[in-house]
Amino acid sequence: MPYRRLPNTDQARLKALQKAVQRASEEEYSNHVLQYSTLTEAQRFVLQFENQVCQYQNNFNSRVSAGRQYRKMVQNARMYISHFIQVLNLAVVRGEIKKEQKKLYHLDPDLHVLPELVTEEDLLVWGKNIIEGEQARIAQGGFPIYNPTINKVRVHYDIFKENQVNQNMHRKTETRTWEGLDNLRQEADRIILDIWNQVEEHYKNLLPYAKMKACQNYGVIYYYRKNESKLTEETDRHLQQAADAQLSLL
Numbered sequence: 001m002p003y004r005r006l007p008n009t010d011q012a013r014l015k016a017l018q019k020a021v022q023r024a025s026e027e028e029y030s031n032h033v034l035q036y037s038t039l040t041e042a043q044r045f046v047l048q049f050e051n052q053v054c055q056y057q058n059n060f061n062s063r064v065s066a067g068r069q070y071r072k073m074v075q076n077a078r079m080y081i082s083h084f085i086q087v088l089n090l091a092v093v094r095g096e097i098k099k100e101q102k103k104l105y106h107l108d109p110d111l112h113v114l115p116e117l118v119t120e121e122d123l124l125v126w127g128k129n130i131i132e133g134e135q136a137r138i139a140q141g142g143f144p145i146y147n148p149t150i151n152k153v154r155v156h157y158d159i160f161k162e163n164q165v166n167q168n169m170h171r172k173t174e175t176r177t178w179e180g181l182d183n184l185r186q187e188a189d190r191i192i193l194d195i196w197n198q199v200e201e202h203y204k205n206l207l208p209y210a211k212m213k214a215c216q217n218y219g220v221i222y223y224y225r226k227n228e229s230k231l232t233e234e235t236d237r238h239l240q241q242a243a244d245a246q247l248s249l250l
Contacts, residue, residue: 001208002222002231004196006189010053010181012221013188017046019219020195033202033218034195042191049184056177063170070167077123077160080153084130085114087145097142105133120164127157196220207236 007013021042024034034042088105089112091097099109106129107115116122134150144150199218203211209231212222224230 002212002224002228004220004222006192007221010049010056010185013185013192014046014050014053016192016219016221017042017049017188017195019217020192020199021046023218034198038191038194038198042195045187045191049188052177052181052184056174056181059170059174059177063167063174066163066167066170070163073156073160073163074120074123076156077127078117080148080156081123081127081130082114082117084134084145084148084150084153085126087147088130091145097137101137101140101142102133104136105130107133123157123160124164127153127161131157192219207239209233209236 007016020034021039024032024039024042027033032039085105085107088097088102088107092099092102092109093112102109115126117126131150131154134145138144195218196215199215199220200211203214206214212231216222229235
């Protein structure tokens, strides 16, 4: 007889519960396989679990979709911040801007390399630094940097900053629904195990293949071991013939 194994994914758990509830609901009153309390609990729980699975999937899809757009915003912010700092450094090298004024941007006056712009936190810090630095330099009578202008940098920086908040909200919402779903998994496994035990107990006197097929109708999942022969109608026929032959000798 193959062995059974509880589902290990949410969709498989849901499918097992739905199949058991549907099959049990089709039974005649006089031929109940499941206890009434078990069926009632499963019917109530499957709706709750299905709703939580659906909610998590929707939140996951929303976060992934928003994430694709957000990555583009991050790239744009990084490109404009990087380009602005490069133009600033070139202006200092050409003598158009005093190197001491780089301090307004929190940049080392003697270095003409880009700061780290790898993480989102880097972009938040350096975007703020160059926006405030450019404003301060212009306030001192300096000419604005063009191509890109600081206003162009600010637009992409603000878009990135605003959508970082939205992306964090998507992550928190997804995490919250995932935790809610995780809390239900143990309950789902308990109910499924209870159902499977009752089903197998009900059909325990059937021949192996007939028992397996009857239990599978209630969502029980079986797996064959390595090199284990598969059960067929022929298996049951041989076993029945052997049993009949044994009885004839009595």
